[in-house]
Amino acid sequence: MGQQQQPDSLYINSNGKASVTYDAIVVGSGISGGWAAKELCEQGLKTLLLERGRNVEHIKDYTTASMRPWDFPNRLQLTKQDRKENPIQSLVYTEGSKHFFVNDQEHPYVQEQPFNWIRGYQVGGRSLTWGRQTYRLSDLDFEANLKDGHGVDWPIRYKDIAPWYDHVEKFVGISGKAEGIPHLPDSIFLPPMEMTCIEEHFAQKVRTTFKERYVINGRVANLTKGWNGRGPCQYRNLCDRGCPFSAYFSSNAATIPAAMATGNLTLRPHAIVSEVMYDPKTKKATGVRIIDEQTKETSEFFARIIFLNASTIATTSILLQSVSDQFPTGLGNSSGQVGLNLMDHHSGAGAGGEHEGYKDKYYSGRRPTGIYVPRFRNINQQTRHADFLRGYAFQADGERSEWEDLSKTADGFGADYKTQLTQPGPWTMWMGAWGECLPNPDNKVTLSETKKDKWGLPLVSINFSFGSNEMNMRNDARNTASEMLEAAGFKNIQSFDYNATGGTTVHEMGTARMGRDPKTSVLNANNQMHDIKNVFITDGSCMPSGGCQNPSLTYMALTARACSYAVNEIKKNNL
C-alpha cells in the first residue's frame, strides 16, 4: 500500500470541488469495504476509500507478528489495566493484538443493556482480527424469515448469490472439503486442514450414531497453498497479529492491494464520516462530510455512488446522523427500520470432555482452525425441535492438553509435576455452538440525545438482549454437545453456557435490512437504498436474518454483487 496518495494532496485543492470528486466513495476499509474498493476500482471507477482510523500497512505494521512468547513484557497475559480501561475490547484482544482494537475510553457507547461492541478502527478494520471461518448460507437461511414469519423475507435466494460466492472465493482462497450437504453449500476449496486423531475418531462416531449430523473440517480463509501471490499458511496460528506471509484473507493483504494496483484507489485514513449529504432535487446523495480524526477539521467529498461499509452499528449511526428535511429520522429511513433488528450470533454454550485413547499420537504445526458440526436442528420435518426455531452449528477442537491447562489440573509440584507439565496430557475436545438470533425490532441501535464523543458526534446507544428462542437453543446445544461427546467415548464431560452477552460473537447484523417492500426494509435486492438509489450498504447491517454461519463470506459476496449492479447502472446512466 506504499503508493497511496498522501492525504495532504487531497486538502490542498479542496476549495475546488473537482479535486475532491470521485466516481465512488466507500466508507470503511474492513472486510466488505475492501471488497467494494477492489470491485469498483477494477471496474474503472475512481474510488475514495475512507477509513476512520489509522493506516495499517500490510506486513510493515504487524508489529507483533514475529514476536516469541518471551518477547512480550507480560508474556501474553492481560494486565489489570487492560481489564480496567478496556473492559470490552480486552474480552477478545491479547497482548499480541491489542493495537488492532479501539480503546474503550476513547470510543464510548451507551449500553441500555449489556452489549460488547468490539471494534478495530484502522485500515483493514476487523478483517485483520476476524476468525476467518467461512461458510455459505443456503435457501434454508434465505427462506427462513418467510417461512416462520420473523423479520422480512430476503429479496434474494441462493441462486442469486451463488455465482458471487464463487467470485469472491476464487480470490479469497478458502481451505475446506466438499461434502455435498444441501443446507451448507460447498465453497470452491483449497485443500482442507486435516483433523487430529481425536477429531477423526469423533467424526466417525458421530456419523454412525446420529444420522443427520456431520462433522467436517473447518472451512477457513487461510491458504493451504500459494494463492494469488499470497501464502501459503505457515501454521503459526498467530493470525490476529497480522500475517507476514499474507496467508489469511484481510483487506490489507488482499483487496486493498488489488484495488491499489488499478491506479484508481485513493485511501484516506483518519476520516470519520459524520454524514452522507443529500440533494432533494436529484433525490440522490451527493457525497460525505468527514471530520479528520486528528485535526478535527471537516471536509467534503463528492461522488456518483456511495457504498457504506463502516460495519453494522457504525453504518447505522452514519444514517441516523444524516438528517434532512426529507429524512428527519435518518438517511433513507422512510421505512423507520434503520437501527432496528440488531442481531448477533449467540455463542459460548456447549460442552467439553476428555478421551483416554490415542495416547501415542500427537500432531505438529499449529492449525488456525478446528472442526465444524453443521446445523442439524430444524432443517426438515424430521429434525424439527419443539422448543425453538432455526438452529446452531458447533465449532469444535480436539487437541492434547498442554501446559496452560496442565498448570491448573496436574498433581503436586516438583520433578513429577514438571514431567506432567511438559508432556502432552490427555486428549480433550471443546465444542461450542454458534446460534442464530431471530430478528427482533426491540433489539436496536439509536443515537444518544445527550452524550457526544470527542468529535462532537452523538454516542451510539445499543439496546439488545437475546430472547427465549436463543436461550432454548443454548440449552439444547449443551445437551447435544454432551451426547455427541458421550457417543464418542469421552469422559469427564462438562457442559457450559458461559457468555450470553450480545456482541461477544462480533457478528453484528441487521440494522438496515434488505427486503422486497420499501415500507418495511431499507435496502432492495441489490443492497441499494429503496429511498436513495446511489447509496449502497453491503456490510452486516444489510442482513434480514443471520443464519448461524459466520457471516463475512456473505458480506463479501453481496458486496461484489452490488458493485457489479452499481457499475452496470452507471453504464446505463441510471445513476
Add this chain to the structure above:
Amino acid sequence: MNRRKAIYSIMVLGGGAVATYTGFKYYNLSKEPDLAYLQANSVLIDELSGIVIPTTDTPGARDVEAYRMIIKLIRDCADTKTQNNFIEGLKDLQDYTAGKFNKPFPQLSIQQKQQVLKHFYEDGKNFSGKLGKARNKLLGKSFFDILREYTSIAFCTSQKGATQALTYNYIPGNYRSCIPLQKGQSSWATK
C-alpha cells in the same frame, strides 16, 4: 490451626458463620494489596519457584529467573483477590516455616522446603470439590494454586523453558494432524 484451616472450619460450620466470615474476608481481599511486598520477598519467591519446577535434566524455574516474571505478572496482571491471596500466602508460609523449623525458608534443606510446600499444597486441596469451587469463586484461588500457576506461566513462556523443557517451533511451515508421539517427547510450547 493456622489461618487457612480456620477459614475452612468456619466455612463448614453453617450459613450464618459463612456469610459473616466471607463478608469480612471479601472486604479484606478487596483491599489495596501491598505490592511492594513482592519485590521485598524476591529471594523467597525465587526459592519457592525452584521447588515447584526444579532443575532436572532440563532447566528449571530458577534457571530462567522465573521469580522476576512471577512478581511482574502478579503485580501487573493478577486481579486484586489473587494479589492479596498470594501476598497473604507468602506471609502464612513464613509464619508456618518459622513455627515449624525456627528458620527462614531459604535456609531450610530441600526436603524441609518440600515439606513446607506440601503443607500448603494439601491446605489448598482442602478447597477443591464443590465447596472449593464456591470458595474459589468468592475468595479466589489458594496460595499454592497461584504460586504453581504463575511459576508455570513464567517458566513455560521463557526462552529456556519453551525451547528446552518444552518444544518450541517458531515457524512450523506445515501441519501434520496425526503422528506418532515419540517416547519422552515434550509437548509444544505454544498452541
